[in-house]
Amino acid sequence: MRQPPKILARHLVARSRLFRVEEVELEFANGARRRYERIPGGRDSVLIVPLLDPDTLLLIREYGAGSERYELGFPKGVVEPDEEPLAAANRELQEEIGYGAGRLRIIARLSLVPGYIQHRSLIVLAQDLYPSRLPGDEPEPIEVVPWCLSELGALLQREDFDEARAIAALFLTQRLLAEERG
Amino acid sequence: MRQPPKILARHLVARSRLFRVEEVELEFANGARRRYERIPGGRDSVLIVPLLDPDTLLLIREYGAGSERYELGFPKGVVEPDEEPLAAANRELQEEIGYGAGRLRIIARLSLVPGYIQHRSLIVLAQDLYPSRLPGDEPEPIEVVPWCLSELGALLQREDFDEARAIAALFLTQRLLAEERG
Incomplete structure (x- = not known):
C-alpha cells in the first residue's frame, strides 16, 4: 500500500x-x-430503500435544489447530532413517506465525490413497514411512487431517476435480496 | 407533473x-x-469503465483529496471546453491507464448530489483497448488494477471501492453486457 x-x-x-x-x-x-x-466532512447522510413488500419499492418525487428539477429517488436526509443512523433513517421515512420500519439495516456506506468531497452516505434497507407519519420540514407534500423491483429496467430508463447513489442502492438491494432468496 | x-x-x-x-x-x-x-453547473465529467476483455475491468488506485485516502475506482476527469465527451474519455484513459479505446459509448448520465450540486457525470464504456499513453497531470503514476467482472462480489466487499458512481457504473455495465450476450 x-x-x-x-x-x-x-x-x-x-x-x-x-x-x-x-x-x-x-x-x-x-x-x-x-x-x-x-469540501470537508460534515455529518453522514442516510438514503433509505423502503420495501413495502418483497417486490415493491417506495420511491419519492421531490424537487432537487441542485439539479433544479423534480427527481424520482429514495427518501434521504442528514443524521442529526447524537442521533443513531438507523433512528435517522426511520425518522426520515416517517417524515417523507408516512411509514416507519420494523427492520432497518445498513447495507453500504458510500462516498459521493471522493475526489473533492469527504461526505459519506449510509444506504439503509427498510422492511416491515407500518403506517406512521412525523411532521417534516418539506415545503410541499412529497409524492410517493410505488415501483415494482421486477420493473428495474423501466426505472433505469427514466431521465428523472439518475442519481448515482440511488442507482447503486437499487442494485445493491436487488443483489442482497437475491442472495437471501438463495 | x-x-x-x-x-x-x-x-x-x-x-x-x-x-x-x-x-x-x-x-x-x-x-x-x-x-x-x-453548487451550480460547471462542466460535465466522465467516468470510464475500461474493459480489457469481456471479463476484465481495468480499475485504478489513486488518492482522493476529498476522502483523504487511496481509492480503488475507475479513470475519470473533466470534459474540457470544446472537447467532445468521448474524446475526453479517450484522453483520460490514455493519461491514466495507458490505453486508448477503439470503441467508446455513453451508457448513462448521472447526477451525484442532486439536492445540492448541479454537476452531472457521463458513464462511458470503453472497449477494444490498445496501448497508448498520453502525459497527464497526475502527481504520481497511477496504479492499474485488473479485476474480473465475475469477481464483482469481492470488489463490492472492499472498503476502498465505495464511490456510488463507480458502483452504479459497474452494475450498469454488467447489465448491458448481459443484455448484449442475450
Missing part, C-alpha cells in the same frame, strides 16, 4: 451557511506537490 | 478557485418559500 501524501498546509478558502471549502497542499511519496480544494 | 418552484432570488454567497455556492430563494406551487444553497 502506498504511503499517503503528507499534508503540508490546510486553509479555509470559502465558507457559506452549509459549505466549507478548504485548500490542502500535499506532498506525495515521490516528492510531487499539489494543491487541491476539498 | 408538478409546476416547478419559482426562483425569487439567486445570490452568490461563496466562491473559491473551484467552487461557487449560490443561495436560491424558491416559492413552491403551494406558496411555501425556502432558501437553499447549491
Whole structure:
C-alpha cells in the first residue's frame, strides 16, 4: 500500500451557511506537490430503500435544489447530532413517506465525490413497514411512487431517476435480496 | 407533473478557485418559500469503465483529496471546453491507464448530489483497448488494477471501492453486457 501524501498546509478558502471549502497542499511519496480544494466532512447522510413488500419499492418525487428539477429517488436526509443512523433513517421515512420500519439495516456506506468531497452516505434497507407519519420540514407534500423491483429496467430508463447513489442502492438491494432468496 | 418552484432570488454567497455556492430563494406551487444553497453547473465529467476483455475491468488506485485516502475506482476527469465527451474519455484513459479505446459509448448520465450540486457525470464504456499513453497531470503514476467482472462480489466487499458512481457504473455495465450476450 502506498504511503499517503503528507499534508503540508490546510486553509479555509470559502465558507457559506452549509459549505466549507478548504485548500490542502500535499506532498506525495515521490516528492510531487499539489494543491487541491476539498469540501470537508460534515455529518453522514442516510438514503433509505423502503420495501413495502418483497417486490415493491417506495420511491419519492421531490424537487432537487441542485439539479433544479423534480427527481424520482429514495427518501434521504442528514443524521442529526447524537442521533443513531438507523433512528435517522426511520425518522426520515416517517417524515417523507408516512411509514416507519420494523427492520432497518445498513447495507453500504458510500462516498459521493471522493475526489473533492469527504461526505459519506449510509444506504439503509427498510422492511416491515407500518403506517406512521412525523411532521417534516418539506415545503410541499412529497409524492410517493410505488415501483415494482421486477420493473428495474423501466426505472433505469427514466431521465428523472439518475442519481448515482440511488442507482447503486437499487442494485445493491436487488443483489442482497437475491442472495437471501438463495 | 408538478409546476416547478419559482426562483425569487439567486445570490452568490461563496466562491473559491473551484467552487461557487449560490443561495436560491424558491416559492413552491403551494406558496411555501425556502432558501437553499447549491453548487451550480460547471462542466460535465466522465467516468470510464475500461474493459480489457469481456471479463476484465481495468480499475485504478489513486488518492482522493476529498476522502483523504487511496481509492480503488475507475479513470475519470473533466470534459474540457470544446472537447467532445468521448474524446475526453479517450484522453483520460490514455493519461491514466495507458490505453486508448477503439470503441467508446455513453451508457448513462448521472447526477451525484442532486439536492445540492448541479454537476452531472457521463458513464462511458470503453472497449477494444490498445496501448497508448498520453502525459497527464497526475502527481504520481497511477496504479492499474485488473479485476474480473465475475469477481464483482469481492470488489463490492472492499472498503476502498465505495464511490456510488463507480458502483452504479459497474452494475450498469454488467447489465448491458448481459443484455448484449442475450
